[in-house]
Amino acid sequence: MPRSRRFRARAQKARGATLYVTLEPCAHHGKTPPCAEAAVAAGVRRVVIGIEDPDRRVAGQGIALLRDASIRVDAGLFADEARWVTLGHILRVTERRPFVQLKMALRTDGTVPRGRQGQALFVTGAEARAQSHMLRAEADAILIGGATARDDDPELTCRLPGLGSRSPVRVVLSRSLDLAPDLKLMRTARDVPVWVVTGGDADAGRVRALEEAGVRVLRPAGGERPAMKDALASLAGEGVTRLLVEGGAGVWRAFAAERLVDEVVLFQAGVAERGLRDTTALAGAHAPGLDLARVTTRRAGPDLITVFRTATADRST
Incomplete structure (x- = not known):
């Protein structure tokens, strides 16, 4: 069935219905036609919206278009929850950066595991690792430092059954570009995208070698040593709205230092039977300077997973 006929068939089913959305339907032409116009064409009777879209191309225009078509619009329902769900989009259009989710995995004693000679060191169990892979599936991009790429030789893909296609773009921060061609990331760059973020003084020969391997090299504004915020602006410019930062510890501290x-999400190995320690202090020790508020703690086999939100996120919502 032609696409236009399929749309008309579906629109007929929506006639007179109520449409519920977290974010105001757009009113501008981008990769797709305006969502607000589609709602009008479908003949919906009412639209319930969580929050208005802060994108200046929308910013109330979608709501106005709907109301001009005599569609009832109710905005602000569960606004706080809607802001959190769409925070990546909000930050991209207001602060030129993605939502940043920092994932920590710690040994039972609270220290950071580190691989050696290209062999990753796994400290959590299968249940926790599955949750870690779900975080990857939910992200647009996943980021590590060059040292982690060399020490652990990670693949950084989502390996949950049925979700392999949801693997995020893999991003490496590396000023030296000292990334061997036999690393898993380099060998699979043509299968799942790999971007390397570096400085303006990057060695031209190493840049060329990476590009020949299928790696995309990004050089953010900011000179020879771009700040982390410049790297995030570069990723946001590529459409990344949700970034998972896996490490290592130096990368955690760098993001924390710039309040980004x-x-x-803190994974603690083998502590489920012991009960909670002061997890806020533990997370803060590895990402100093962050104002953390614990949201949830749950068990994953022998391990614990604790989620914190930061004061930065609260101000954004």
């Missing part, structure tokens, strides 16, 4: 973290 919205959520921390």
